[in-house]
Amino acid sequence: MNAKRIIAAMAGFALIALPAAAIAHGSMKPSHGGLVTMTGETVVELVRAPKSVDIYISEEDEPLAASGFxxxxxxxxSGAKKETPLVAQKGNKMTAPGLKIPAGAKVVVALTSKAGGAKTLASFMVK
Structure with missing residues (x-):
């Protein structure tokens, strides 16, 4: 009987800790109406704008300076692969001017830190 109470208590504590662990690295809700994914500690948001594709980068809900990447x-x-450079904008925004992503495309965001050379890759499936 005592063992059952201990197991129940441990399960309860585990359930309480899950939401805290899930949000500890930052919000996965889109801030700019795009698609969001997390890679390591970095949150990447992909936004299909009318005349470009915009990327927003953050870590633990803090914007990362785009100029550092x-x-x-x-x-x-459709079986074809195209690479387009990203241009750093103000704040945490990077842009691929003139790019349009078709529905059904796979998009990989490849970022390299200017400070240490660390690479970040984020993948998206665009509907």
Whole structure:
């Protein structure tokens, strides 16, 4: 009987801790109406704008300066692969001007830190 209470208590504590662990690295809700994914500690949001594709990068809900990265988008659609460089904007925004991503495409965001050379890859399936 005592063992059952201990197991029940441990299960309860585990359930309480799950939501805290899930949000400890940052919100997965889109801030700009796009698609969001997390890679390591970095949250990447992909936004299909009318005249470009925009990327927003953050870590633990804090924006990362886009000027600290170089990047490119790799779009695979209908068997063809196209690479487009990302241009750093103000704040945590990077843009691929003039790029349009077709529905059904796979998009890889490839970022490289200028400070240490660390690479971040984020994948998206665009509907």
């Amino acid at each position: 170089t990047g490119k988008l790799i779009v695979t659609a």
